[in-house]
Amino acid sequence: NAGVIQTPRHKVTGKGQEATLWCEPISGHSAVFWYRQTIVQGLEFLTYFRNQAPIDDSGMPKERFSAQMPNQSHSTLKIQSTQPQDSAVYLCASSLDSGLNTGQLYFGEGSKLTVL
Amino acid sequence: GDSVTQTEGQVTVSESKSLIINCTYSATSIGYPNLFWYVRYPGEGLQLLLKVITAGQKGSSRGFEATYNKEATSFHLQKASVQESDSAVYYCALRLSGSFNKLTFGAGTRLAVCP
Numbered sequence: 001n002a003g004v005i006q007t008p009r010h011k012v013t014g015k016g017q018e019a020t021l022w023c024e025p026i027s028g029h030s031a032v033f034w035y036r037q038t039i040v041q042g043l044e045f046l047t048y049f050r051n052q053a054p055i056d057d058s059g060m061p062k063e064r065f066s067a068q069m070p071n072q073s074h075s076t077l078k079i080q081s082t083q084p085q086d087s088a089v090y091l092c093a094s095s096l097d098s099g100l101n102t103g104q105l106y107f108g109e110g111s112k113l114t115v116l
Numbered sequence: 117g118d119s120v121t122q123t124e125g126q127v128t129v130s131e132s133k134s135l136i137i138n139c140t141y142s143a144t145s146i147g148y149p150n151l152f153w154y155v156r157y158p159g160e161g162l163q164l165l166l167k168v169i170t171a172g173q174k175g176s177s178r179g180f181e182a183t184y185n186k187e188a189t190s191f192h193l194q195k196a197s198v199q200e201s202d203s204a205v206y207y208c209a210l211r212l213s214g215s216f217n218k219l220t221f222g223a224g225t226r227l228a229v230c231p
Contacts, residue, residue: 003161031217043207043221056218091162095217103150103169103211105219107162 002026004108006092012114013082021077021111025094032075033105034067035091043091049075050097082115089113118143120222122208128228129198137193137225139182139208149210151184151191152219157204165193165206178202203229 005024013019025032034046036059047057049069060067064082069075079086089112093105122139129135143149153165153175166175171186180195191208208222 033217035221042223045218045220048216048218050216055216093162103152103167103217103219104164105154105162105217109159109161 004092004094004106006090006108006111008111009109010112010114012116014116015083016081019079019082019086019113019115021079021090021092021113023075023077023092023094023108024073025075025092026106027073028096029094029106030072030097031095032069033093033095034075034077035093037089037091037110038087046077046090079113082113084115087113087115118145118149118210118212118220120208120210120220122206122222123225124223126226126228128230130230131200132197135193135195135198135202135227137206137208137227139191139193139222141189141191141208141210143189143210143212145212145215147213148186149212151182152209152211153180153182153191153193154207154209154221155204156207156224162207198227198229200229200231203227 007022031050033048036044045059047067052069064080089110091110093107119142123137148171150169152167155165156162166177168175168184174183205224207224209219
């Protein structure tokens with residue numbers, strides 16, 4: 001059973017370019033989460049979806065960042081006009097959406113974004 | 117806002133010795149949060165180690181234990197005898213009641229176990 005798949009694993013962009021990160025959740029999981037990890041801020045929540053609907057984007061920077069989940073099998077995180085401070089590891093996680101609500105997230109290995 | 121504070125940086129322990137990684141939390145919602153320890157082994161994704169949903173209870177997994185102490189707002193991770201294979205980064209996390217699976221994480225503690 002494949003886990004959460006994130007691509008690319010590493011991405012290097014120049015300042016001002018666009019970066020798109022992809023996430024494929026575990027089959028059957030209907031909730032998808034995006035987190036950002038940096039040395040300074042640690043693991044920060046960005047946004048999440050349930051059944052493809054955006055539920056909470058309170059952690060998303062107001063400008064340049066957007067996330068979508070066009071179907072059950074993938075979600076994207078897009079960063080426009082990337083800046084050096086966007087350099088981070090972006091983690092995607094999925095979970096079951098059930099009455100159990102266990103709090104268990106299944107994480108991918110992350111996409112490391114470096115903005116030069 | 118909600119926050120989790122855990123032992124900073126790296127902890128180095130000799131194999132077969134005991135371990136404690138401290139975790140305290142602050143939660144703004146009414147009611148008690150649910151508490152978690154996640155672990156990231158080298159080359160793998162972050163994964164759940166153990167969880168405790170109810171204040172006052174203890175969770176355990178792979179020889180690790182953590183007790184949810186609501187008075188001290190703590191959830192320290194302990195193991196009586198560590199192994200080299202326990203070397204990893206450990207994250208304490210909380211989930212507010214009613215917030216589905218949105219977690220707030222601590223900064224992480226790297227455990228290095230020396231043979």
